[in-house]
Amino acid sequence: METTLGGKAVEIDEDGFIQDPAAWDEAVARDLALTESVENLTEEHWKVVNYLRNYYLEYNMAPMIRKLCKETGFKLKEIYDLFPSGPAKGACKVAGLPKPTGCV
Amino acid sequence: MELITVSRRQGLAFSVRLRGHEILTDMSPAEGGRDEGCNPVEMLAGTLGPCLAIMSQRFCDARGYRDGDVAVSLTAELADDPKRVMAFTVDVQLPRDVPAADREELSRMVGSFPIPATLREVPRLDVEFT
Numbered sequence: 001m002e003t004t005l006g007g008k009a010v011e012i013d014e015d016g017f018i019q020d021p022a023a024w025d026e027a028v029a030r031d032l033a034l035t036e037s038v039e040n041l042t043e044e045h046w047k048v049v050n051y052l053r054n055y056y057l058e059y060n061m062a063p064m065i066r067k068l069c070k071e072t073g074f075k076l077k078e079i080y081d082l083f084p085s086g087p088a089k090g091a092c093k094v095a096g097l098p099k100p101t102g103c104v
Numbered sequence: 105m106e107l108i109t110v111s112r113r114q115g116l117a118f119s120v121r122l123r124g125h126e127i128l129t130d131m132s133p134a135e136g137g138r139d140e141g142c143n144p145v146e147m148l149a150g151t152l153g154p155c156l157a158i159m160s161q162r163f164c165d166a167r168g169y170r171d172g173d174v175a176v177s178l179t180a181e182l183a184d185d186p187k188r189v190m191a192f193t194v195d196v197q198l199p200r201d202v203p204a205a206d207r208e209e210l211s212r213m214v215g216s217f218p219i220p221a222t223l224r225e226v227p228r229l230d231v232e233f234t
Contacts (some may be wrong), residue, residue: 065181074117076195079175086179101184 006033015089018098022054024096032094036085045082045094052087052095060086062097064090117141145189149180155219156196163210164199171201192223 002009006027011019016035018024021056033041041049051072055063065087067077083090088100108122117130120158131137141203142150153176161174175197181189200205212218 017108044195064191065179066191069193069195076179080179088181101182102192 013099015099017093017095018096021096021098024053028096029094032096036083036090036094038090038094039085041094042082044074044078047089048074048079048082048087049095052091052097056095056097062092062100113140116140119226123200145180145182147153147234148189148191152194152219152223153178155217156194156214159217160196160198163206163213164202167202167206169199169202169206172199173199174198 001012001014003012004010005012005018005023006025006029008023008028010023011080013019016032017034018028018032019053030041033039038045039070051068052062055061063071065076065079068074068087068091069079070080079087079091083094085093092098092100106123108120110118110120113119113128115130117128117137117140120129122206128141128145129147130140130149132139135143136165137143144231156178157176164170164174176194178192178194180189181191181193182188195213196210198210215224
């Protein structure tokens, strides 16, 4: 389905993940963050988002959560404090990554 | 181990009863449930957490570390084909007076804790449908 993110039309899936990674930019990220109950993206949010995005662009996959924690310096609980839906459903969505696999 | 019984409440909500305790499980609305309890995968992760917490707390109590309590944060990463848990990521917060050497010893002991050991050794699963 199509929606407006960052002032432009963007295709998203039923869970709000953008379908075309190339459509992502920081304005899109800010609007995606609102859908995750994150009103303002702080420097700490961007540290996570930028790490995820750069990792995805290099390896075409999301990093394991432990690697995300180690490389950003955030504990697991801190990641959840930043993105209440968690690193997979929350942070990856804001970073414009595809929806993670798995059932629940 | 005493018998564990699972009975339907309504929809996809099931009640798990064991030794006089009851846990309610359900699926999210997106999965056809009403989110009246944790789903089974969450319960699996929830089982790992307390096992690590209890064993770590026992370790700390035995050595007299009392500057704080053990606390655990964890999550599960999922995979498809078949749908399953592919990884658990667990942070165990120990009392502040636990020295590095004992933290390392606990790290070495984790594999011998009941739930991690079970996950590692993969028990036989024998299911019969009647």
